[in-house]
Amino acid sequence: MLKANETTFEIPRPPPHMRRNRALMLAGVALLVALFVLALVTMQLPTWARFMTGLERNFAPLMRGLVRPNTEVFNLAWTSMVTTFFMAVVGTTLGALLAFPLSFFAAGNLLGGTRWAMPGKALLVAVRTFPELVLAIIFVAAAGPGATAGIMAMGIHSIGYLGKVFSDVVEGIDQGPMEAIRASGGNQLHTFLFAVVPQVLPEFASHVLYRLEINLRAATILGMVGAGGIGLPLIQRLQFRRWDEVSMFLLVIVGFIIVVDAISSRIRSRLV
């Protein structure tokens, strides 16, 4: 409340261009809201009653099971998770080994111009675009279920990501050492080995570790389409709604991922 003797200042009206921007923004928000409503209405969502009966039937058992993890399946969950981790390690290594040479063919500064890096960059984008699980399901259909399918899917998908970040690292290196080696009579190979590789290696290692974190998450779900790892025993328990066992699996997965993330990010912070 203002008292009579208090002075207030009129806040100046925003200038016309800001008012126009504000009108545009409001129109944009209105469009987004309209799209949201349209999407909700046209999606084939179940009726509220069906939704509630589904929830009533499953929610209470779900909660009961989740708070009481079944310790009998701990050993199974733990060994499956360790295998999953090994899958992620192999998949990440495969991706890194394949991405390493490719990344130099997508780095403009080594090829003498952005033009020459275009085919390499396009290839990396194309590889990255295929979702891992789609690759996994194709591998399962082509070569049968198992860890190999998952490792191949992770490996190929990782090439796209690692190749991109590797080539970004290469494009950002200091040109000085390269010129120095060329000036002292080193050839192309010398320049590459002694000026490029030492500069990029720590950052490459950091990106590989980060990719390992991502791949560990991916590896836990690849089993749901038959590509090896903890996903298969987990989805079987989900389908039979054994919530207490699901709970144990979730605990192991979440705990394992959090610990690996913490270790990996500590190493990464010391690398770069």
Next chain:
Amino acid sequence: MPEPAELPRPPAASRLKTTATLVFVVALLVLSLRQTNFNLEALITGTSDFFRFFGRMAPDWTALPQIWPKLLETIQIAYVATVVGTLIATPLIFLASRNTSTDPITMRVARTLLTVLRSVPDLLWAALFVAVLGLGGLPGVVALTFFSIGVLAKLGSETVESIDPGPLEALRAVGAGRNRTIIFAVVPQVAATMVSYILYVFEINVRASVVIGLVGAGGIGQLLNNYLSWFDYTGAGALIAVIFVIVLAIDGFSVWARSKLI
């Protein structure tokens, strides 16, 4: 020709550390290869099987009329989940940020919740909600909503914590309450970045909503599963081509829009 000068060797401690790291990495790799039975032979047969199979997936474009509605559903799932996820994540962002949280305990609780949310992969959320809510688009929406909250709140709280504290202190100094401080000091500073993160999350959600159908959570992935189990490889080929184009298009749009924002 003069003898080249000897390069000084790195100190012993540093050499030892490098060697130890290398040994550890190689040992881990060897152990992993043994435990997963992965070897060169598996790599070669896997690759040749893949390409032979790929050859049988020459797209059959007559499958397209079947694909469009499922593609639409995929995008709807991603969009609805992004909107709902953003709405739920917004208050969580401020609770989880050091400079805007109510008290240290709330902050810890919010952060722990977000860490747990983030460590559950998208497809696992989907499988979980399919088991609870049944097949269809709804579990997909709920799953991706949870997934979006984790990603968005993490990125958001990092942004909020890195803002300029000046405006915040100025508003507190004139006696503004928490909500007003947030609205007038924090929101204007983070809005552009946040919109770009929301776009990024939408992009992730489109990618995720393509695959969650593989466990029955609606969208185009369900159709892919059907095609493969009916051995309709040419239909699957067309569908994978569509996925390829749509992911490229959404990525391109998102990169373009984000470059306009910041």
